[in-house]
Amino acid sequence: MKVYGLALAAALAALPSLSLAQGAHGGHSGHSTPVQSAQTPDTPATRGYRQANEKMHRDMDITYSGDADIDFVRGMIPHHQGAIDMAKVAAQHAKDEQVRKWAADVIREQEREISEMKAWLKARGAQ
Numbered sequence: 001m002k003v004y005g006l007a008l009a010a011a012l013a014a015l016p017s018l019s020l021a022q023g024a025h026g027g028h029s030g031h032s033t034p035v036q037s038a039q040t041p042d043t044p045a046t047r048g049y050r051q052a053n054e055k056m057h058r059d060m061d062i063t064y065s066g067d068a069d070i071d072f073v074r075g076m077i078p079h080h081q082g083a084i085d086m087a088k089v090a091a092q093h094a095k096d097e098q099v100r101k102w103a104a105d106v107i108r109e110q111e112r113e114i115s116e117m118k119a120w121l122k123a124r125g126a127q
Contacts, residue, residue, distance in 0.1 A: 048089035056082025070126045073117045080110040080117075 040046070059078030064071050087103040087110075094100050121127050 043093075045089055045093035048093070049086055052082055052085035052089060055085065065126070067126075070121065070124065073121055074126075077114055077117050080114050084110045084114075 056078055059081065060075055062071070062074045062078075065074075084107050087106040090099055090103040091107070094103065118127070
């Protein structure tokens with residue numbers, strides 16, 4: 001499986017509104033929704049990022065099988081989908097052309113990896 005981290009890291013670095021909290025969420029440290037202040041703008045993009053983040057965390061709360069390989073893949077599928085959902089928000093609202101390019105790259109690569117991971121699980125009877 002190719003490492004997708006560079007494209008995702010670049011996209012996240014370019015999107016300050018996607019800064020990740022330092023807290024923990026179900027053992028997934030660094031991905032919890034930060035506490036919002038009264039000064040946090042409630043823009044359509046902010047609402048989209050929050051919704052994507054919340055959905056990703058709900059979907060990542062998998063039932064573990066005890067098989068490290070299967071559990072990794074099962075957890076990464078919703079994680080990748082969360083990246084796709086955030087990238088779609090960026091594609092819709094971002095003004096910077098580089099951010100829009102990164103968003104398109106994230107969508108393409110994460111969709112490809114999700115497809116590979118689903119096939120891998122299916123081949124092992126572990127859907």
